[in-house]
Amino acid sequence: MPMKSYVELLKLRIALMIALTAVTGYGAVAETVEPLHLALLVVVMVLGSGGSAVFNHVFDRDIDALMKRTRNRPMVVGTVAPTEALMLAGGLTMAGIVLAVSALNWVVAVHLFLGVFVYAVIYTVWLKRRTWWNIVFGGAAGSFALLAGAAVVQPSQWALPALLAVTLFLWTPSHFWALSILLVEDYRAANVPMLPVVVGVERTAWCILGNSVLLVGSSLVPWAMGWLGTPYLIGAGLVGVLLLGLNVKLVLTPSRYWAGWNFAASMPYLLGLFIAVFADKHWF
Numbered sequence: 527m528p529m530k531s532y533v534e535l536l537k538l539r540i541a542l543m544i545a546l547t548a549v550t551g552y553g554a555v556a557e558t559v560e561p562l563h564l565a566l567l568v569v570v571m572v573l574g575s576g577g578s579a580v581f582n583h584v585f586d587r588d589i590d591a592l593m594k595r596t597r598n599r600p601m602v603v604g605t606v607a608p609t610e611a612l613m614l615a616g617g618l619t620m621a622g623i624v625l626a627v628s629a630l631n632w633v634v635a636v637h638l639f640l641g642v643f644v645y646a647v648i649y650t651v652w653l654k655r656r657t658w659w660n661i662v663f664g665g666a667a668g669s670f671a672l673l674a675g676a677a678v679v680q681p682s683q684w685a686l687p688a689l690l691a692v693t694l695f696l697w698t699p700s701h702f703w704a705l706s707i708l709l710v711e712d713y714r715a716a717n718v719p720m721l722p723v724v725v726g727v728e729r730t731a732w733c734i735l736g737n738s739v740l741l742v743g744s745s746l747v748p749w750a751m752g753w754l755g756t757p758y759l760i761g762a763g764l765v766g767v768l769l770l771g772l773n774v775k776l777v778l779t780p781s782r783y784w785a786g787w788n789f790a791a792s793m794p795y796l797l798g799l800f801i802a803v804f805a806d807k808h809w810f
């Protein structure tokens with residue numbers, strides 16, 4: 527299989543963001559940073575995320591063939607045989623879980639497995655083709671990535687990671703619904719009930735804004751609880767205002783242009799939040 531196909535099948539850019547999410551969970555509870563633990567955590571998360579992404583490619587190859595964005599993917603064009611891809615998915619996932627248990631701890635392995643299960647089974651197999659709630663619950667996969675990172679340090683220290691996991695859960699709809707506006711015709715053609723296919727673009731824009739109000743509100747709870755300080759409040763508040771501002775623009779002008787900006791901004795928002803956590807815990 528060509529290397530390009532591996533990168534595409536593993537959705538490596540997303541896997542690296544998932545790993546960064548786990549690193550943030552680690553940074554939220556670690557008093558001192560252990561580079562070896564961080565390296566192992568990144569490897570474990572890329573293996574698990576990649577394994578679930580490969581499974582997603584195999585399972586979704588029928589609908590991917592119907593969408594412009596995905597119809598040239600390896601599983602659609604036949605670069606890779608489904609059995610070969612499924613073996614890769616299983617091998618990557620098992621490698622991630624075994625490494626997590628042997629080099630880190632079993633709680634990390636459980637969160638990794640749950641993240642893989644939520645994405646590959648709950649989202650991909652069960653919800654994605656059935657309901658617009660698909661990505662609301664599918665987003666829990668990313669929350670488990672953050673909890674896995676925190677568990678590397680101290681599995682019993684779960685309060686702050688749990689709050690941040692809720693924020694990540696609330697981040698996913700704002701992240702993906704903006705993209706789904708751009709891709710609404712693709713999803714309509716593939717008969718995938720993403721929110722804008724079901725309720726239209728304007729109502730989706732309002733849903734993004736409403737969800738982002740909850741998202742930004744939840745991001746401020748760690749400060750309100752006194753578990754993170756002013757540096758975090760400033761960072762989370764700043765990226766929150768920027769995201770909400772873009773959400774309002776999308777409500778006022780529900781266009782592909784503003785949907786694109788909202789989707790593009792969802793990653794820097796999350797990155798900004800992660801930096802605010804690290805800055806508060808380790809740099810001030």
Ligand code: HEM
Pocket residue numbers: 539540543544547595649661664665667668669698701702705793
């Ligand atoms: C089930 C929940 C999620 C859904 C349905 C979703 C959906 C998507 C889709 C369809 C794309 C475009 C992929 C492409 O065409 O390349 C995307 C891109 C992206 N997603 Fe999400 N996402 C979800 C959760 C997450 C999470 C939890 C993270 C990280 C914490 C994340 C990070 C990213 C990144 C970094 C990109 C851009 C990568 C690229 O351009 O290939 N996503 N997302």
Ligand SMILES: CC(C)=CCC/C(C)=C/CC/C(C)=C/COP(=O)(O)OP(=O)(O)O
Pocket residue numbers: 537540544571574575576578579582586596637638639640641642645667668670671674
């Ligand atoms: C702890 C752990 C390993 C968690 C895994 C988290 C994970 C891999 C989340 C992936 C989210 C994502 C990009 C979904 C898109 O699927 P899609 O089928 O809607 O996207 P597509 O149409 O581009 O294939």
